[in-house]
Amino acid sequence: MKAVGFKTSLPISDPNSFIDVEIDQPTPTGHNLLVKVRAVSVNPVDYKIRQNAAKDTVLEQPKVIGWDAVGVVEAVGEAVTLFREGDEVYYAGDITKPGSNAEYQLVDERIVGKKPTTLTDEAAAAIPLTALTAWEIFFDRMRLSRERDQNKTLLIIGGAGGVGSIAIQMAKKLLGLTVIATASRPETMEWCQNLGADYVVNHRNLVDEVRNAGFQYVDYIVDFVDTNQYWDAMADLIKPQGHIASITGSATPIPLNKIKGKSVTFSWELMYTRSNFQTEDMVEQHHILNQVADLLDQGVLQGTLTQTLHGLSAENLKKAHAQLESGTTIGKLVIKY
Template sequence: MKAVGFRTSLPIANAASFIDIDIDKPIPAAHDLLVKVSAVSVNPVDFKIRQNSAKDTVLEQPKIIGWDAVGVVEAVGNAVTLFNVGDLVYYAGDITRPGSNAEYQVIDERIVGRKPGTLSDEAAAAMPLTALTAWEILFDRMRLSPERDRNKTLLIIGGAGGVGSIAIQLAKTLLGLHVIATASRPETIDWCKKMGADLVVNHRNLVDEVRNAGFQQVDYIVDFVDTNAYWDAMAELIKPQGHIASITGSAAPVVLNKLKNKSVSFSWEFMYTRSTFQTDDMIEQHHILNRVADLLDEGVLETTLTQTLHGLKADTLKQAHAQLESGTTIGKLVITF
């Protein structure tokens, strides 16, 4: 089968940063689906892994990445109970296994959902990773609920990106929060408003921006950009007994002491935790994806697709990664096969 991968970590402008390869079609294990992939989306995790997973080495076997896909189930393992051959599915994948930049992929059924019936393949492919990340950070890590938190304030740092775009929608439609999103360009400001943000502020001089908008402090903050770059601002803006959560990690220690006197909680969110550690509740991602599919089909949520490229080939992946690495992407970029 055709696939796109890499043998060493190179700048995206390098001709060998991605290579076209031909490999054997994978065989599904007990709980696996064999999916014929029709569309994938590209996320920041893709280029970060490409840049860092094969530094100063040349892999014997090319590494295939990609963690968003839509496709049709072609075969199933002998323990599969959730899907049948011919089902249309979407999923974000498992960072410990080969990715979706290939004609076929095997994937554990417990982290797969039914494809939203009203969406095209490309519109659906934009959603799994970001929807799972946003859902988990709001509901599983911060444990927000409409009964307790309706009309409270949520500051989303990085509102126009893939995760921010769906987090705005979930926070508004399911939780009833007052959403303040950050953006700086006219087009990203407009996008955040389109997604449902009540207020958009500039991420530069964040404390002043939020306070000049009439909010001395906010109940909750989620960071989708850079934990340490915004740490002091978040610690200043969060209300006592509030909650901050982030997906971005940190190469340097996070100064949690800044939250102590306010008794503020802090959480990390990593969408691959459940699949990486085969947690007892791994099947929750199946349920979340099905719930998101329902909300998309009902029109409660909308796809965050903004750009589509075509073709499973190295040149297409190079173009997609170059776009994401520019830091100017709004919403999600998808590749159809």
């Protein structure tokens, strides 16, 4: 089958940063589905893995990445109970397994959801990874609820990116929070406002911007950009006994003592934790994706697709990664096969 991969980590400008390859079509066993992929979205995790997975080495077999997909179930393993052949599905996949930049992919049914019926393949492909991340950060890590937290304040650092775009909507529509999102360009500010942000502030002078908007402290902060870069600002702005959560990792150790005096909680979120460790509650991602599909079909949430490329090819993957690496992407970029 056709796939796009790489054998060594190269700058995206290098002609061999991605290569078109032919690999064997896999056969599903156990809880795996064999999915014929129709569309994929590209996320920062894709280019970070491309940049680091084969540094200073050349792999014997090409590494195929990609962790957001929409497709149709072609065959099922013997333990599958949640889906059958012909079902339309969407999922973010498993970072330890071959990815979705291929004609066919194996994926565990427990991390797969039903495709939203009202969305095109490309619009649906833009959703899984970001929706799972935002849902888990709000409901699993921070344990927020509308009954307890309605009208409390939330600062979203990185409002116009993929995760920020769905997080703004969940925070407003599902939790009833007062949302302050960061953006710096007129087009990204407008994007955040259209998604439901109550306030949009410039991240380049974050503390003053939030204070000038009328908030001495905020109840909650989620970081979708850079934990190290914004740590001092977050420690300053968070309300005593508040909660900060981040998805971005840290290049250097985080000085947690800066939030000790306020008794602030800090949480990491990685949506691959459940699949990486085959946790007992791994099937929760199946349920989350189904709930998100229903919310999209009901019009409570809206899609975040802003750009589509056509065709599974090394050339299109290069274009997509170059766009993501530029740091200027609004919403989500999708490749339609």
